[in-house]
Structures are given as structure tokens and as C-alpha cells.
Amino acid sequence: MPRPIHATIHTAALHHNLERVRKSVPDAKVWAVVKANAYGHGIERAYEGLRGADGFAMIDLAEAERVRQLGWRGPILLLEGVFEARDLELCSRLGLWHAVHCDEQIDMLAAHKTQVPHRVFLKMNSGMNRLGFTPQRYRAAWARLNALPQVDEISFMTHFSDADGPRGIAHQMAAFNEATADLPGERTLSNSAATLRHSSDAAVRGDWVRAGIVLYGNAPDHPENTAGHWGLAPTMTLATKLLAVQQLQAGDTVGYGSNFVADGPLTIGVAACGYGDGYPRHCPTGTPVLVNGVRTRLVGRVSMDMVTVDLTPLLQAGMEVGFGSEVTLWGRASNGAVLTIDEVAEPAGTVSWELMCALAQRVPVTVE
Ligand SMILES: *Cc1c(COP(=O)(O)O)cnc(C)c1O
Numbered sequence: 146m147p148r149p150i151h152a153t154i155h156t157a158a159l160h161h162n163l164e165r166v167r168k169s170v171p172d173a174k175v176w177a178v179v180k181a182n183a184y185g186h187g188i189e190r191a192y193e194g195l196r197g198a199d200g201f202a203m204i205d206l207a208e209a210e211r212v213r214q215l216g217w218r219g220p221i222l223l224l225e226g227v228f229e230a231r232d233l234e235l236c237s238r239l240g241l242w243h244a245v246h247c248d249e250q251i252d253m254l255a256a257h258k259t260q261v262p263h264r265v266f267l268k269m270n271s272g273m274n275r276l277g278f279t280p281q282r283y284r285a286a287w288a289r290l291n292a293l294p295q296v297d298e299i300s301f302m303t304h305f306s307d308a309d310g311p312r313g314i315a316h317q318m319a320a321f322n323e324a325t326a327d328l329p330g331e332r333t334l335s336n337s338a339a340t341l342r343h344s345s346d347a348a349v350r351g352d353w354v355r356a357g358i359v360l361y362g363n364a365p366d367h368p369e370n371t372a373g374h375w376g377l378a379p380t381m382t383l384a385t386k387l388l389a390v391q392q393l394q395a396g397d398t399v400g401y402g403s404n405f406v407a408d409g410p411l412t413i414g415v416a417a418c419g420y421g422d423g424y425p426r427h428c429p430t431g432t433p434v435l436v437n438g439v440r441t442r443l444v445g446r447v448s449m450d451m452v453t454v455d456l457t458p459l460l461q462a463g464m465e466v467g468f469g470s471e472v473t474l475w476g477r478a479s480n481g482a483v484l485t486i487d488e489v490a491e492p493a494g495t496v497s498w499e500l501m502c503a504l505a506q507r508v509p510v511t512v513e
Contacts, residue, residue, distance in 0.1 A: 159194025382476025
């Protein structure tokens with residue numbers, strides 16, 4: 146038998162979260178961002194739940210091909226555009242829309258032989274300082290693109306650095322609006338955080354929003370707000386079972402490094418999940434976990450194949466627990482209890498995005 150660990154992708158939850166995005170931006174189209182293999186869910190596994198989107202956006206050309214192979218005939222956007230000239234051939238063949246963020250990409254387009262003019266999204270660096278033309282250089286880039294026979298429609302794109310936090314988006318909005326005010330074409334600005342927090346402004350909504358993390362059921366601004374606050378449902382459950390139970394006495398330690406010391410009698414369970422499955426090794430004692438759907442805590446260090454959990458809350462409630470009991474690392478337990486990935490990511494000093502993407506290859510995944 147394989148180890149008891151498995152992940153479940155919840156199709157209905159993906160659908161629900163997409164509808165939640167639509168409620169925030171009823172007059173905008175929605176890109177479902179499926180980069181990093183649909184945030185670790187698997188593009189093919191997430192497709193059914195997300196096919197109600199208006200388009201799919203990703204980074205990798207191979208992922209764009211996979212979406213076409215699933216039968217998707219609608220818009221696909223490459224968020225970083227092409228990486229080398231021959232990528233444009235695939236864009237022509239598969240009808241991929243692509244970002245243009247630098248002069249080299251315009252050079253490649255100018256040299257590209259195609260019967261099908263491309264739709265491009267001209268990216269502005271409005272303050273993030275990763276990709277895009279600065280506001281000062283934006284208009285010249287637009288004029289160059291606009292003169293190319295290889296280009297038919299030009300849309301406008303930027304990306305926010307602080308849509309989830311106190312700095313906000315006003316400075317970037319001002320830069321973007323000023324440089325694009327009189328240019329004709331569709332606009333896309335908002336990631337998940339901007340879509341949920343700033344979309345009362347029509348200019349922020351634009352024509353398309355780019356929804357990533359929100360589709361996968363996590364709050365883009367945790368811990369200020371929770372997934373529950375935003376009405377999001379978990380789309381991935383990581384669950385396993387107890388392999389063993391140990392009775393500790395005062396002074397006994399647990400696991401590598403002995404960094405947890407029992408201060409009195411304590412019953413712990415050993416669960417079949419570790420950092421080799423993508424569970425973060427940085428999760429400290431106290432990180433929440435569900436056993437039989439009851440909230441308890443991790444104790445001791447995470448190992449490659451095992452974690453140890455405190456069974457006190459179950460024993461106090463007089464519940465049966467032991468070998469084979471259900472352990473939910475994140476997602477939804479059999480009794481309906483939810484533990485969000487945000488709640489596990491935060492004590493590990495990271496974010497839900499990283500945990501989902503890091504789900505290990507060895508974990509079997511089913512779709513429901
Ligand atoms: C990843 C990404 C998004 C989605 O971000 P979320 O915070 O997950 O919603 C949107 N736009 C671009 C350009 C991205 O790279």
C-alpha cells in the first residue's frame with residue numbers, strides 16, 4: 146500500500162471562488178492565472194473548476210499548450226511574453242496573446258514572419274520595477290508596436306506591488322493613468338488583492354482582472370483578512386493518517402533536535418506527512434493541524450516523512466483517536482472543518498502561494 150498521504154483538488158471550490166471574483170468585478174472579464182501548474186493544483190486537474198473564466202493566463206509556453214490541449218479555444222495570455230524569437234511561432238500557431246515588456250520583445254516581433262497579426266499586452270513598469278516600460282518610455286514603445294504589421298491589437302497592462310498592504314496602489318494608478326489616458330485599448334491591472342480590495346474604482350477593475358491566489362481559496366491579504374472574510378473556499382486538501390501514538394512524560398522530547406520538551410504527561414500522534422511532501426519544515430510547534438477534524442497543534446520538528454501532533458484536545462473531548470485517524474494538514478476535513486493554508490504558511494514565515502506550489506511530486510492527487 147502507498148503511504149496514506151494524499152491531496153484532493155476541489156472542483157466545486159474553484160468554481161465557487163471564480164464566482165466570488167465575478168461578484169467583485171461584475172463588469173470585468175477574468176483571467177484565471179494558472180502559472181506554476183495552476184498554483185500546484187495541476188492545470189488539468191483545475192481546468193474543470195476554472196473553465197468558466199474568460200481566459201487563462203500563465204508564464205510558461207508549455208502550460209499554454211496544455212490549456213489548448215484541454216480544448217480551450219478562448220483567450221490565453223503569456224504574462225511575461227516570449228523568451229526567444231521562436232516562441233512567437235507558437236503564439237501564431239496557438240493564437241496566444243502575449244505581454245510585451247521590453248525592447249528586445251518588440252525586436253523579435255518586428256522580425257517575426259506571420260500571417261496572423263498578434264494581440265499584445267504592453268506592460269508598464271509603474272513602480273514594481275520588475276518588468277515593463279517606464280511611464281516615460283511607454284508611449285514610444287506603443288508607437289513602435291502600433292507601426293508593426295505583426296501586431297493588430299494593443300492592450301495595456303501593469304502590476305501592483307502593494308495591493309495587499311498599507312502602501313496601496315494610488316501611486317501606480319496615477320503613473321498608469323497618466324501615460325495611457327488617451328491610448329485606445331483594453332486594460333488589465335489587478336491581481337487578486339486589488340480585485341478584492343480596490344475594485345470599487347472602475348479604473349482599477351479595467352477590462353480584465355488577473356485572479357490567482359483568490360481562485361485557490363486563500364486571502365491575498367492574510368492576516369489582515371482571512372479566506373472566510375472574503376467568502377473563499379479551500380481548493381486543495383492535504384490529508385494523511387496517524388501512523389503511531391506515543392505517551393510522553395515530563396521532560397521527554399520529540400523528534401530531531403529535541404526542541405520540544407513535554408512539561409507533563411502528553412499524548413502525541415505521528416502523522417505520515419513531512420517536508421518531503423511539501424509540508425514546510427519551518428512550521429514550528431504550535432502550527433495548527435486537524436486530527437479527526439479537531440483543531441490541535443504540531444509539536445517538535447517537521448521531518449522528511451513525519452510530523453508529530455498533540456492529541457490533547459481530542460482526548461479531553463473523549464474522542465477516539467489512534468492509528469489510522471485522519472490528519473488534515475490543510476484544507477477541509479471529513480467533518481467539514483477547515484484549516485486554511487494561510488494559517489499554516491504564516492507560522493512558517495511564508496505565504497500560501499509558496500505552499501501550494503511546493504506540493505511534492507510524490508503526493509498522489511485526486512480531483513473531486
Ligand atoms: C501571478 C500574477 C498574477 C496573480 O497574482 P495573485 O496575487 O495570485 O492574484 C497577476 N498578474 C501577474 C502579472 C502575475 O504574475
